[in-house]
Every structure is written in C-alpha cells, then in structure tokens.
Amino acid sequence: MKTNKRITIGASLCGFVSGWEATTMFFLFPEIRDVLASGDATNAAWILTITGVVSSSLLLQGGRLGEKYGYQNLYKWGILFFAFTNLCCALSPNLWSLIAFRGLTAVSLAIISPLAAAILVAKATPGSENMALARVGVFVGASGVAGPIIITLLISSFSWRFGYFSQIPIALLAAFLSWENADVPGRNTRRKIDFIDSTLAVFAVGLLVFSLSKADEWGWLSISFLGTIILSLFLTYMFLQRSKISKDPQIPLLLFKRRKYRFTSFLAFTIASVFFSHWLVLLLYLTDIWNFGLIKASILLTVMPGMVVLTSIPTGRAADKYGHFPVILCGITVYTLGFLQFWIFAGEKESLLCLLITVTCAGFGMGTIWQLLSVSASQNVQPDRIGSALAFVNSVQRVGSSFGIALAATLTFSESGQPTVDLYQRGVGFIVVVSFISLILTFGLRDNKEKSVRSTHLDQNF
Structure with a gap:
C-alpha cells in the first residue's frame, strides 16, 4: 500500500x-x-x-x-x-x-x-x-x-x-x-508554545464546558454556575488580549476577519448543540413516552448514522463541485423540516412513520453538514495554521454539545418524576428553533469562490 x-x-x-x-x-x-x-x-x-x-x-x-x-x-x-x-x-x-x-x-x-x-x-x-x-x-x-x-x-x-x-x-x-x-505540509518548527497563553486557554475552555456539564445539577441561575461562567469569560478575555499583542498567537485573530470562518464558528456551536442533544431527546421520547425498550430504541436511532454513511461521500463530491453553502443549506433545511414534523405530529401514541422521517432527515443533515464545517474552517488557511483553525472550531463544537445536552436535560426534566409529552416536546422544540437559527447562519457561508481551494490567502503571515 x-x-x-x-x-x-x-x-x-x-x-x-x-x-x-x-x-x-x-x-x-x-x-x-x-x-x-x-x-x-x-x-x-x-x-x-x-x-x-x-x-x-x-x-x-x-x-x-x-x-x-x-x-x-x-x-x-x-x-x-x-x-x-x-x-x-x-x-x-x-x-x-x-x-x-x-x-x-x-x-x-x-x-x-x-x-x-x-x-x-x-x-x-x-x-x-x-x-x-x-x-x-x-x-x-x-x-x-x-x-x-x-x-x-x-x-x-x-x-x-x-x-x-x-x-x-x-x-x-x-x-x-x-x-x-x-511529508505532510504544515509543520512549522518555529512555532512557540507560550505557557501563559496555553494555561489561560485550557482553563477558559475547561471551566466553560465543566459549568455547562453541571448546569442541570447546579441550576442555570445558581452562584456556582454563574461564577464559573464569569471566571471562564474573564480568562477568555485575558487570552484574547494577549493574542492581540502576540507575534505568534495561539489563535490567529486574522481568522475572524474572514466572514466565512466567523459563521463557520457560529454554526459549529449551534449545529453541535442540536446534533448531540437530539440523541438524548429522541431516546427519552421513545423509552419514556412510547415505552420502547432500550435495544429497540437504539436500533431505530441507528438509522441516523446509517444515513451518514450513505450521504457523506455524495456530499463531499457535491461540496467540491458546488461549494459549501448550497450543500450545507440543503442539509440543515432537511434536518429542520424533519424535526419540525416530529414537533407537530408526534404525540403520546407511537408513530413509526413520524419517527423514521425524523431520523432519516436527521441522518441526512448530519452527513451533509458535520464534516464540511471542518473544511470550511480550513479553507484558504495556510498549512501551518490549519491545526489551530480546526482546533478552535473543534473546541466550539465541544462547548456547543455540552450546552445542547445540558439545556435539553433541563427542558425535559420533570420535578414530579413523571415524563409527559408536553415536557419532551419542549426538547424537540429547542432542536427546531436552534436548527432554524443555524439555517439563517448558513447564509454567512456564501462567498465569491465557494469551491474549496487554498490557492489564495488573506495574509501571507497567517
């Protein structure tokens, strides 16, 4: 080989x-x-x-x-x-x-x-x-x-x-x-690892994710949650201030002057929040409302990753030919419509047709969007900055997933311990609303050269 x-x-x-x-x-x-x-x-x-x-x-x-x-x-x-x-x-x-x-x-x-x-x-x-x-x-x-x-x-x-x-x-x-x-392009032996910047970044992101993972337990308005969030934001502010004056910042701030990178970062957060929370919401709906067994529910939900397998290659081929914007727009539209119909039609009585439409649309959206965000983030970025560009978007995705799971858990929590359709519909509604926001954000990916090439760079020092 x-x-x-x-x-x-x-x-x-x-x-x-x-x-x-x-x-x-x-x-x-x-x-x-x-x-x-x-x-x-x-x-x-x-x-x-x-x-x-x-x-x-x-x-x-x-x-x-x-x-x-x-x-x-x-x-x-x-x-x-x-x-x-x-x-x-x-x-x-x-x-x-x-x-x-x-x-x-x-x-x-x-x-x-x-x-x-x-x-x-x-x-x-x-x-x-x-x-x-x-x-x-x-x-x-x-x-x-x-x-x-x-x-x-x-x-x-x-x-x-x-x-x-x-x-x-x-x-x-x-x-x-x-x-x-x-020989993999991108190595820069002159790249420096600043201890202070690294420490600020580690604790800023770590505290943010930790607070979100504990939000349901602590409470969204608790002193513990708000205090940890404020500390995380303060460390982030310090990190960004140091990045402004650094000759070799951990995150090249010039990246954020690119509209496409900014909107890719926003989408990384919103898409991750729904892609991770929909597993929790659908699993709870199937087991608590429709009384499906765990194995039956799990098998039905594997339709989503199955669709990812089927759609990933055609999606990549289409994005290389037509660009990210139309492909991602198609994916998020189908995803949103799939959960919208579940939000409208799903009730206490099980409906396999309603579920299959939802998981098929969700899988199509996952296969169409997730990997393309990484390519969008690295587009027109020099090889020795791709690692940082992708790492930042990955970090945003982790924060988004923690936020989505925490909020979905809060929305579907029953103080009486008795799950209801209305309660879980709030979780589905959250997915629909954030998906629609993502659909709007997708229009920020439009540019004059949608085709994924790295022939030009915003700044040769990037």
Whole structure:
C-alpha cells in the first residue's frame, strides 16, 4: 500500500475511533454506575464529565503542537496513546482510577481529533478537501451503526471492561497505518508554545464546558454556575488580549476577519448543540413516552448514522463541485423540516412513520453538514495554521454539545418524576428553533469562490 494512502486511511480511521468512543461512553455508563460506583450516579457521571472537560480544554494545544512538531508525527503517537489509555481503563480496579484513565484518554482525543482532519486537508489536492473529510464521515457513521449493537452484546455477554477492550484493535490499526515518515505540509518548527497563553486557554475552555456539564445539577441561575461562567469569560478575555499583542498567537485573530470562518464558528456551536442533544431527546421520547425498550430504541436511532454513511461521500463530491453553502443549506433545511414534523405530529401514541422521517432527515443533515464545517474552517488557511483553525472550531463544537445536552436535560426534566409529552416536546422544540437559527447562519457561508481551494490567502503571515 502506498504511503500516502496508508496515511489518509490511518487519519480517516480517527472518525471510527471517535464515534466508537462516544458510543461506548453512554452504553457503558449504567453498568459502571452499578458495579464500580455502587449505584452512585453522581460519582459515576465523572467518567463522562472528565472526558468532555479535558478534551475540549486541550484541543487548542493539540492543534498548535501539531503545527510545531508535524501533524503526522504527533497524530501517530496520539492514536497509540489512545489505545494504551483504553487498555488502562479496561483494567481499572476501581471507579476513581477509571476516571483518571478516562482523563488521559481525553488527552489523546484532544490530539488526534484536530490533527486527523489537518492531515487530510493538508494532503488533499486542491478542490478535493471535502471528499477527503467525507471519508471520515463514513467511518463515523459506521461506528454509530455498529457501536450500539456490539457494545450491548459485549456488556451483556461479558462486562463493561470489554467496551474499552473493543476500542484497542481499531486504534492500533490506525497507528500501524500512520506509522510512516511522510511529508505532510504544515509543520512549522518555529512555532512557540507560550505557557501563559496555553494555561489561560485550557482553563477558559475547561471551566466553560465543566459549568455547562453541571448546569442541570447546579441550576442555570445558581452562584456556582454563574461564577464559573464569569471566571471562564474573564480568562477568555485575558487570552484574547494577549493574542492581540502576540507575534505568534495561539489563535490567529486574522481568522475572524474572514466572514466565512466567523459563521463557520457560529454554526459549529449551534449545529453541535442540536446534533448531540437530539440523541438524548429522541431516546427519552421513545423509552419514556412510547415505552420502547432500550435495544429497540437504539436500533431505530441507528438509522441516523446509517444515513451518514450513505450521504457523506455524495456530499463531499457535491461540496467540491458546488461549494459549501448550497450543500450545507440543503442539509440543515432537511434536518429542520424533519424535526419540525416530529414537533407537530408526534404525540403520546407511537408513530413509526413520524419517527423514521425524523431520523432519516436527521441522518441526512448530519452527513451533509458535520464534516464540511471542518473544511470550511480550513479553507484558504495556510498549512501551518490549519491545526489551530480546526482546533478552535473543534473546541466550539465541544462547548456547543455540552450546552445542547445540558439545556435539553433541563427542558425535559420533570420535578414530579413523571415524563409527559408536553415536557419532551419542549426538547424537540429547542432542536427546531436552534436548527432554524443555524439555517439563517448558513447564509454567512456564501462567498465569491465557494469551491474549496487554498490557492489564495488573506495574509501571507497567517
């Protein structure tokens, strides 16, 4: 197998690794809560919380380190470290050691997530970047289809430990394919890692994600929540002020002078908030209102990642030909209409037709939008800045996902403990409203050169 092909497949497999990781977390949680945490959901929830907080807070550093040491060089070690940390998770003797190892897993995710996309974009020939990342979408969708079924079987047949064991082979395969000394554009050995800037960025993002993950528990108007948010915003302000005077800022502020990058960042937040919250809202609706079993509900929801598999490649091809704006606009329109009809027609009585329309439209939207946002963020950015550009958008997506899940949980919470249709319809309504906002924001992606090329740059010092 040629070196370039090995590298692109190895980087694309990050999509499967990330998708499987996300699937594993939620399906393993109930047994870990019962076995390791003795039924204490609050303590057990840290295996979910720490991953989001640590990975999101370190994404910017992962992108910058990739620029300094080389995207490919750092990625192959990151994916190998991911395999090692999952082995440690599987062998954890108690809950708190598992939480600690989950934190280390999050470190590896902060490295591989932005760098895999950076490798694919940097190695792609001009005009084919969307197709390069579309392959990642196929792997993400495949993991979403296979993950729930395989993980459920592993847990029921063996134990929660095999959920972590299951992630090791694919990670090792990705590491094996990536273990090449290849010329991937984008390395800048003069890139500096400023300790103060890094610390400010880590705590600013980490505190923001942590506060959002605790919003439902603390309360949106509690002193703890508001205080943490204010501290996060203050650290962000300090970080931006230092970036203005830095000759080599962690986030090139010139990026935000580009309308397309600004709107891509806004969309990263809104799209992530609905893409992650719709899993929670639909799963609760199916199990609590329509009384579906967990396995039946999970199988029905796999239509969404199945559609991602089917739509990713055609979407990438269309975006390379026509540009991001019309393709993303089509995707978000279909997504919005799918949930709008569920909001209008779904009731207490189950309706498989209504559900299938929704999950099909949702899957189409996911496959059409998610990967294209990464290409949009890196468009016309010099190779040695792609890591930072993608890492920032990835961070925004993590914040958006935390916000969406937290708000959806709040909207669907019943003080009486009795779920109702009206209560869960509020969660669906949130998805519809934010999707419509995303549709409006999509018009900010229009420009005179929609086709994805990197032939021009706003600033040669970018």
